[in-house]
Amino acid sequence: MSAIFVWIESHEGAALPTSWEALGAGLRLAPAAGSEVVACVFGANAGEIAQEAAGYGATSALICEDETLTDFRLEPYAALLSQLVQERQPRAVMAVASSRGRELLAASAADCGSGLFTEVLELAADGDDLHVIRPVYAGKLWMEGKLSGPSPFVLLRGRSFPAQPFDSSASLTAERVEAVLDEAEIATKVESFTAAQGRINLGDAAIIVSGGRGMANNPEAAPADAGDETIWKAQHGFEHTIRPLAKVLGAAVGASRAAVDAGYIPYAHQVGQTGRVVSPDLYIACGISGAIQHQAGMRSSKIIVAINKDAEAPIFKLAKYGIVGDLYEVLPVVTETLKQKLGK
Amino acid sequence: MHILLMTRGTPDTAARVVVDDSGAVSWGDAATVVNPWDEYSLEEGIRQAEQTDGQTTVLALGGELHLDALKHSLAMGVQNAILVDDEQLDARDSLAYARAAAAAVQQLADIDLIILGKESVDVGTDQHNVQLARLLGWPMLSYVSRILAIDEAAKTIRVERMLEQGLQTVRSRLPAVISVMKDINEPRYPSFMGIRRAARADIPRWSLADLGLASQESPAEVLEYRDLPGGDVSTEILAGSIAEQAEQLVARLLEEKVL
Numbered sequence: 001m002s003a004i005f006v007w008i009e010s011h012e013g014a015a016l017p018t019s020w021e022a023l024g025a026g027l028r029l030a031p032a033a034g035s036e037v038v039a040c041v042f043g044a045n046a047g048e049i050a051q052e053a054a055g056y057g058a059t060s061a062l063i064c065e066d067e068t069l070t071d072f073r074l075e076p077y078a079a080l081l082s083q084l085v086q087e088r089q090p091r092a093v094m095a096v097a098s099s100r101g102r103e104l105l106a107a108s109a110a111d112c113g114s115g116l117f118t119e120v121l122e123l124a125a126d127g128d129d130l131h132v133i134r135p136v137y138a139g140k141l142w143m144e145g146k147l148s149g150p151s152p153f154v155l156l157r158g159r160s161f162p163a164q165p166f167d168s169s170a171s172l173t174a175e176r177v178e179a180v181l182d183e184a185e186i187a188t189k190v191e192s193f194t195a196a197q198g199r200i201n202l203g204d205a206a207i208i209v210s211g212g213r214g215m216a217n218n219p220e221a222a223p224a225d226a227g228d229e230t231i232w233k234a235q236h237g238f239e240h241t242i243r244p245l246a247k248v249l250g251a252a253v254g255a256s257r258a259a260v261d262a263g264y265i266p267y268a269h270q271v272g273q274t275g276r277v278v279s280p281d282l283y284i285a286c287g288i289s290g291a292i293q294h295q296a297g298m299r300s301s302k303i304i305v306a307i308n309k310d311a312e313a314p315i316f317k318l319a320k321y322g323i324v325g326d327l328y329e330v331l332p333v334v335t336e337t338l339k340q341k342l343g344k
Numbered sequence: 345m346h347i348l349l350m351t352r353g354t355p356d357t358a359a360r361v362v363v364d365d366s367g368a369v370s371w372g373d374a375a376t377v378v379n380p381w382d383e384y385s386l387e388e389g390i391r392q393a394e395q396t397d398g399q400t401t402v403l404a405l406g407g408e409l410h411l412d413a414l415k416h417s418l419a420m421g422v423q424n425a426i427l428v429d430d431e432q433l434d435a436r437d438s439l440a441y442a443r444a445a446a447a448a449v450q451q452l453a454d455i456d457l458i459i460l461g462k463e464s465v466d467v468g469t470d471q472h473n474v475q476l477a478r479l480l481g482w483p484m485l486s487y488v489s490r491i492l493a494i495d496e497a498a499k500t501i502r503v504e505r506m507l508e509q510g511l512q513t514v515r516s517r518l519p520a521v522i523s524v525m526k527d528i529n530e531p532r533y534p535s536f537m538g539i540r541r542a543a544r545a546d547i548p549r550w551s552l553a554d555l556g557l558a559s560q561e562s563p564a565e566v567l568e569y570r571d572l573p574g575g576d577v578s579t580e581i582l583a584g585s586i587a588e589q590a591e592q593l594v595a596r597l598l599e600e601k602v603l
Contacts, residue, residue: 106474115563118469140361149563195510282602
């Protein structure tokens with residue numbers, strides 16, 4: 001039986017839950033493709049992660065725990081994946097389009113001369129080919145594409161394919177494989193890593209609360225030593241008005257380009273054409289007018305809520321629920337109401 | 345040090361992009377601009393060349409569409425520009441694009457560092473960046489938020505990379521390919537002198553045949569472009585006092601099962 005390879009992404013010895021979405025997508029494709037789903041697990045703790053992958057539907061696993069693979073590095077990971085693909089000719093190779101997933105599959109597809117599409121939203125087998133739907137032009141259009149030839153590669157948009165429910169009794173056939181590169185053959189050396197403190201990753205977040213230019217309308221007076229008064233007000237607003245709501249919801253904090261460019265919040269929070277493209281279950285846009293370039297980054301969110309003073313703001317055209325009002329008056333009340341209803 | 349940059353012409357950030365009657369992608373009268381991510385890589389290339397007394401060359405692959413992006417790059421201060429002039433490349437997959445780019449790099453022969461924008465907004469991916477590095481056999485450092493050091497004598501580079509879980513500091517040998525994030529710098533506006541110089545520049549054109557490449561089948565192809573589905577969002581504006589609006593909002597979100 002042919003195989004669908006799914007790369008299971010891990011960080012510091014633990015699988016990233018988005019990987020189970022990729023297994024879910026593989027399992028949905030498997031019957032039409034006449035394939036089984038093989039988890040490819042590299043790095044620290046790969047054996048245990050493979051057992052977890054069994055619970056999410058993988059029926060076999062290729063495991064490599066070589067020391068060169070402890071931190072994700074493109075060269076040793078791609079060399080190994082490419083060798084496995086070339087030896088075993090899987091029906092397809094899949095992963096979630098995270099930073100690492102994008103690097104790994106792009107490199108390995110180049111090694112194998114295979115076709116690749118990124119940020120795939122829908123996937124289907126058509127005879128020997130695969131058909132995909134994906135966004136292009138910064139999410140302003142979709143395209144339908146075809147992958148043909150041996151072992152096509154697919155990078156899935158996160159949060160677009162459901163994971164299969166976990167079955168703790170499931171097991172799989174594991175096979176250990178050898179790394180391809182020695183440390184001496186690897187040109188990149190990781191010197192240090194600083195984990196992002198207490199931040200929820202925008203890409204993984206089920207809920208995102210975002211602030212825009214309207215954050216500057218904070219009615220609180222800036223202290224005399226605040227430097228730029230507008231920036232202080234907006235930063236203070238992100239910290240004391242947006243963040244408490246995000247905390248109650250277990251949400252990540254996002255921002256529009258206008259807010260980032262004005263210095264209200266670091267770039268890591270930017271949602272949009274030159275920031276992160278996100279598709280959470282719930283996106284709450286506060287004081288964001290909804291420029292096309294921002295829409296491009298969030299319009300595929302399942303439910304969009306807009307809170308804005310300007311009833312004519314374009315963001316209301318995307319929103320399922322809207323409140324026309326001052327975010328600094330509305331959000332604290334929403335936060336309190338949620339605390340009561342959610343019992344927090 | 346010789347730094348290679350690449351760019352593309354893409355629709356203006358604020359443009360409405362639609363599929364026209366013939367099935368082609370159109371942005372009407374809106375401007376074609378430098379791919380927004382490339383502004384940061386162009387700026388970084390110019391700065392690094394200034395610091396190392398090096399030179400910069402910018403490359404675009406595809407049709408006439410990309411000529412203005414090359415001129416913008418020259419106007420910003422990049423020294424040389426080349427167009428690999430083949431319209432077919434605009435319709436081909438990332439591997440065909442990366443193969444042509446790799447051939448151009450080999451033709452140039454003395455490139456030490458390639459600096460690229462994080463992704464291209466038209467194709468919505470960065471896979472061609474990684475594939476270029478891979479075809480050259482060079483290390484790829486993507487999502488770079490800061491270049492910490494370049495040691496020309498030792499042929500090494502140290503960078504800080506912005507990953508989902510945090511910041512990573514990595515050292516690599518040169519030549520290498522890096523892609524940079526928006527955070528890395530504040531791109532300059534072209535100067536008046538720069539714009540005049542760019543307007544007069546005669547940009548060399550290379551064909552795929554010049555690079556020793558034949559046309560080839562692509563394993564990934566576009567079947568059709570589509571306008572986004574939807575337009576079926578009916579917005580409910582919540583009425584009443586702020587307390588009532590908040591109550592309704594929470595009730596709706598509980599009904600939607602998104603909390």
